[in-house]
Amino acid sequence: MSRHGSARVSSQLDGRLEALNDARELAEGVLPDDVLEDVLRLLERAASRRSLSADHTVVGFFGATGSGKSSLFNAVSGAEIATAAVRRPTTTEPLAGVWGADGSDPLLDWLDVRSRHHATPVDGLADDETGLILLDLPDFDSTRAANRDIVQRMVGLVDVLVWVLDPQKYADAAVHNDFLAPLAAHGAVTLVVLNQTDRLPDRDVRPVLESLQGILARDGLGSVQVIGASAVTGAGVDRVRAAIRHVVLQRQASAQRLTADVARASRQLREVSGDGEAAGVRAGSKARLADELATAANVPLVVAAVDRSYRLESAHRTGWPVTRWLLKFRPDPLRRLNLRSTSPAELSRTSLPPAGAPERARTDAAVRQFADDASAGAPGPWRAAIRGAAREGRERLPDALDQAIAGTDLSAARKSWWWPLFNLVQWLALLTVLGGLGWLGVLAGLGYLQLPVPDVPRVEGWPVPTLMIAGGAVLGIFLALTGKFIGAAAARGRAATARKRLRTAVGNVAEELVVEPVEVEVARLRSFNTSLDKAGAK
Incomplete structure (x- = not known):
């Protein structure tokens, strides 16, 4: 064989040995140690033989x-x-x-x-x-x-x-x-x-x-x-x-022998590994995992609290001034959950109910289903490795999810632009009522004291003080009802925003503790198969 041909065979062997070593390293912790040790001995033997007389x-x-x-x-x-x-x-x-x-x-x-x-x-x-x-x-x-x-x-x-x-x-x-x-x-x-x-x-x-x-x-x-x-x-x-x-x-017997050794080792690795590729992580599976973890982490409870908190604050800011003080006796749902801070960075823990057996079971089931979906099609040892990677961060999930919720900006302290306007008009309406009551009171006092009582201006036959009382009261009630409807709509919008942000936060936790480890194992299997195919190429 020509030197050019020998160099080509040697170069091909280099690539196969490198690919076999890559496959061995990728399979560590997945395939049996004794099989990987056999491959390592082969690689060491090949390195020794190639360093000696060619x-x-x-x-x-x-x-x-x-x-x-x-x-x-x-x-x-x-x-x-x-x-x-x-x-x-x-x-x-x-x-x-x-x-x-x-x-x-x-x-x-x-x-x-x-x-x-x-x-x-x-x-x-x-x-x-x-x-x-x-x-x-x-x-x-x-x-x-x-x-x-x-x-x-x-x-x-x-x-x-x-x-x-x-x-x-x-x-x-x-x-x-x-x-x-x-x-x-x-x-x-x-x-x-x-x-x-x-x-x-x-x-x-x-x-x-x-x-x-x-x-x-x-x-x-x-x-x-x-x-x-x-x-x-x-x-x-x-x-x-x-x-x-x-x-x-x-002049290629040594290379042919080592090539055959590599092919044999590749087949042995394939036999203990099995054939197949993992389905991998799909968008639908990630979405289902995030949804299940969000439910287990009481995100719906937080979203409902955001809705109620906004309604309560809105009523307190825009309601009838005479009765709005009664709202102070109603506790803020977000404050009860320790989520009322003006800065999410100040929070490290919420006061949400701790994860109990049902929540943990739901979390485990979600992680298991996600891992099963991602590992579908993978051979046995790799399917176990993918599932193990998904479960690795399971114990950290409850705390991580709680911290993620605590660190999410729920816009709890953000005021709405229409609150000051409604509040101003409400106070003007109340002052109008008080002005009408005061006017009538003065007139009543003059009459009681048998003093001359001046004529009261009228509009369409209605005394102006009476119109002031009626108009102010009607306006206040109208503003309170209107503010309630506007507040409800705004509360739903703010709750939707909170839900989206919380869902993103939960998704980030799932990405870090579950999705990324699974993706690493799926990619490891893909690289293993690629290396094994290269090492055992005909």
């Missing part, structure tokens, strides 16, 4: 006891690197054959391979310029736990996996279920060799290979190259060498 391709030979793995390793290497047969019935530690020594030591240190052999050039495989490391690994079915641990570790570290099977145990469930099937995404860096074909009659070699290919297809590795070989006779060894050399010359 000129070497690490090829691991894996096989069961008796598969002839070490013998095939020697045959491919063209030298007795691995001690086989009777003197060494099983491989107990990794052994490396190295071509192109420069830069290999740090990589082998990272792999924890101590036994190293700098091999001579082999036609059709490698020379000193190739950059190849072949590893002969312990048997994966070894009875020694340490050997199995080495195999498990190396399965996750090598760039290319060569599985050496034999005709007797090629269908063994252990290798297929425990190793091959879980690595189905690694087909591009996997090679399967059916060794010891010399033990089969010639007519059986092809059927056995076909049977093996069928099993691999069921494992998800239908595209993997399967080669029949014999380390004893040398049959197929050149094909194995050629397959390895082809991968080495491509």
Whole structure:
């Protein structure tokens, strides 16, 4: 592959690793810790591998006891690197054959391979310029736990996996279920060799290979190259060498391996996460939440108090002066709720009834319904995270709502322009009545004292003092009734304004304590899915 192509593959891998890490970080606290830790280990492993020699391709030979793995390793290497047969019935530690020594030591240190052999050039495989490391690994079915641990570790570290099977145990469930099937995404860096074909009659070699290919297809590795070989006779060894050399010359095995690891980790995250996107926060849901919280926070009671308070104040300001003083004995509803301050900033608490069980139940139900609507369509773990975010601020809601109401400008102290006008006319009407009464009183006194009583001016036959009393009283009553109707209309307007402001204040509290946390979780799920799609892109 050209340097340009290698750079492109490396850049794509950079993007996928970054996306996988983003998905992992986004999933913290939502998905199981053990799964996220596996992803973190993969990312750390990828960072370590990419910091080491990019000129070497690490090829691991894996096989069961008796598969002839070490013998095939020697045959491919063209030298007795691995001690086989009777003197060494099983491989107990990794052994490396190295071509192109420069830069290999740090990589082998990272792999924890101590036994190293700098091999001579082999036609059709490698020379000193190739950059190849072949590893002969312990048997994966070894009875020694340490050997199995080495195999498990190396399965996750090598760039290319060569599985050496034999005709007797090629269908063994252990290798297929425990190793091959879980690595189905690694087909591009996997090679399967059916060794010891010399033990089969010639007519059986092809059927056995076909049977093996069928099993691999069921494992998800239908595209993997399967080669029949014999380390004893040398049959197929050149094909194995050629397959390895082809991968080495491509110079992208390491990136392909890591890309497959990322794809596999992405699928695992997807499996534990589930598919789907949350419906998200909608305007209708926000409005319903605010309405329910407003009711639970006694906003209707406050609105009614604003209405009654204005009517009371209006009657006190514009009513018949003779009787308006009686209104002082009627308590102001807003003052009883501690909402009569001229400056909302001076208030920190209201005297509204504390939230009882019914109000808390209504609040909880509203928050739960909002979270259910927003999380609809989200997979299970994320739906739980969204609901949890909605409930997180639930305990703070009653106090926050009370403070929001206390801080809302209800215009309680704002006077209406028509009050002074009505009040002036009312007092003029009262003075007119008093003037008429005083005039008649003077006339009555003169008559009582047998003094001359002057004629009283008349209008259409009605004495002016009498007209003054009647006119003043009628005007006062008319103004009082008119003021009552005007006050009622103005009270409804002021109550409507208060309702709107209180609804906005409650909505702001809901936004801060419920809506925004839910939106954060919904956005987190959206970003998680986007990152996961990018990480696992084909």
